[in-house]
Amino acid sequence: MPKKSTALAAKSLSVRAVSAQYLLQVLDKGQSLSTLLAEKNPVLKEQDLPLLQEICFGVCRVLPRLTQIIQQLVDKPLKGKTRLVHCLLLVGLYQLLYLRTPDHAVVDEMVKATQSLKLDSFKGLVNGVLRRFLREQANILEKVDKHWQTLHPEWLVNKLKEAYPNWREIIEANNQKPPMWLRVNVQHSNVDDYLALLQKADIDAVAGEHPQSIRLIQAKNVAQLPHFMEGWLTVQDLHAQWSARLLAPQNEEVILDACAAPGGKTTHILELAPQANVIALDVERHRLQRVEENLARMGQKALVICGDASQPEQWLSQIQQQFGESAVQFDRILLDAPCSATGVIRRHPDIKWLRKESDIAPLVALQKAILTALWQRLKPNGVLLYATCSLLPEENSAQITDFLQHHPEAELMPLPFPEQTQAGHQFFPQENGGDGFYYAKLVKKAD
Ligand SMILES: C[S@@+](CC[C@H](N)C(=O)[O-])C[C@H]1O[C@@H](n2cnc3c(N)ncnc32)[C@H](O)[C@@H]1O
Structure with missing residues (x-):
């Protein structure tokens, strides 16, 4: 039996009702939880959000287990208009199994939540089930838990099985709750000094393998972290912190962060090279607001x-206006490509569904189009770092191998991690470690 979480106990009824509504949006309308949770909900108070998140992320993490339990208890599947009742049962079962709220x-x-959602005629069913x-x-649990459950969709399990002998480990790691990692801004502090500040604030934390990384033993609201609002740190996964280090930005260079929003890596580039001319590009206008906010805080x-990013001719003139004619060829490019996000499932378990x-295939094609277009805008001897938060070789090592075959002027640079047989470096999600991440560093050979 999985352990019950200690963090959250009984809260107001509307959190449960809203959780069911959000889950319906995710499961039937394809909406992402991060988008739903980022919107202000008029029914809820600030203090309701941790429970809302716990329930929504938690249900997505263990969805097949809860669905199988419902199948044992309900004669006919709850379809169509009764899907919201199904989601209410998911929310109820999740609390009974994983939270400390009294049964x-x-x-x-x-x-009460069923009633508040105007589903009065289903009150008896929810109560009874x-x-x-x-x-x-x-x-019921004996039957449901008889065999090891991947809690992943079959197509993804098959892909992981095909690619990695350690696929079971990867799946187990994906099903864990992720740790909270901080990146200490080298312009303000360092890991040892900041750990001392955290200790003073009674916050348990340890240093990670990356020279700027700290792992909190328990996740905290950023408002509790010393000097957060003054830009001393950024919340960023351990493995994501390698992006800017591997790019190795230098002051005065013209550097493109090609898929930049919400700007976690843009700010890191500027921490390491405060005098660099950095361009943060993204196709989603509303996401660029977050880049602006992060830059302002830092x-x-x-x-x-x-x-x-696949159409540089549409935006290069804006860069020329700011940095002059020569700036249309970049010294360095970070391409943190749009991807399947299969490496960050533990942070975004709704990705599984x-x-x-x-x-x-369309993502692989988009990555290839962006990579090919940006490569032409890289100076001779310039560096392009290709990164994804994917675990799938077609988006990662196979993408880069194909690129190298078609671009003899591209050279793959060694990375400071243990040797791998495939092109680039694949990080896997690890308990108390980082997320799944992929890096390949390319240099453009001068003729
Ligand atoms: C993995 S996220 C980037 C995360 C970001 N680098 C960070 O560290 O905060 C990928 C980003 O690519 C953007 N994107 C997708 N297609 C794009 C395109 N064709 N051109 C530019 N940006 C694109 C998405 O809007 C999304 O913000």
Whole structure:
């Protein structure tokens, strides 16, 4: 039996009702949880958000297990208009199995949530199903947990199996809750000094393998972290922190961060090279707002442009206006490419249900188009760092191998990690470690 989380206990009824609504949006309308959670919900208060997140992320993490339990308890599948009732049952079962809320409170509140969603005629069903689960729990779980469950869609399991002998380990890591990592801004502090500040604030933390990284033993609200608002740190995964280090930006260079939003890597580039001329480009205008906010918090400046990285001719003139004629060829390019995000499933478990196998080929084509277009804008001897938060070889090592075959002037640079047989370096998600991430560093040979 999985352990119950200590963090969250009983809260107001509307959090449960909203959780069910959000889950319906994710599962039936293909909306991402991060997008839903980022929007202000008029029904909820600030203090409701941790429970809302815990329930929504938690249900997505263990969805097949909860679905199988419902199948044991409900005669006919809840389809069409009754899908919201199905989601209410998911929310109820998740609390009974994984949270510390007393059982009777969960049942009562789920019945009230059913009523508040104007599903009065299903109050009896929700009450009956949850109570029957409590009575027959041992029997039901014996059947449901008989075999090891991947809690992943079959197509993704097959892809991981095909690519990696350690696929089971990867899947287990994807099903964990991720740690919270901080990146200490070298312009303000260092890991040892900041760890001392955290200790003073009674916050347990340890240093990571990356020279700027700190792992919090328990996740915290950023408002509790000393000097967060003054730009002393950034919340960023351990393995994502290698991007700017591997790019190795230098002051005065013209550097393109090609898929920049929300700007976690743009600010890192400017921490390491504060005098670099950095361009933060992204195709999603609303996401660029976050880049601006992050730059402002860090006290940094970059040229922020909305544009399609695969069509440089559409936005290069804006760079020329700012930095002059010569700036249309870059010294360095960070291409943190749009990808399947299969390496960050533990942070975004809804990806397991939103991403479809048919999404992968178009993503691979987009990555190739962006890589090919930007390569032409790199100076001789310039460096391009290709990065994804994917675990799939077609987006990573196979993409780069194909690129190298078609671009003899491109040379793959060694990376400071243990040797791998494939091109570039693949990080896997690790308990108490970083997310799944891929890097390949290319240099453009001068003739
Ligand atoms: C992995 S995220 C980038 C994360 C970011 N580098 C960071 O560290 O904060 C990928 C980004 O690519 C952007 N994107 C997708 N297609 C793009 C395109 N054709 N041109 C530019 N940006 C694109 C998305 O809007 C998204 O913000």
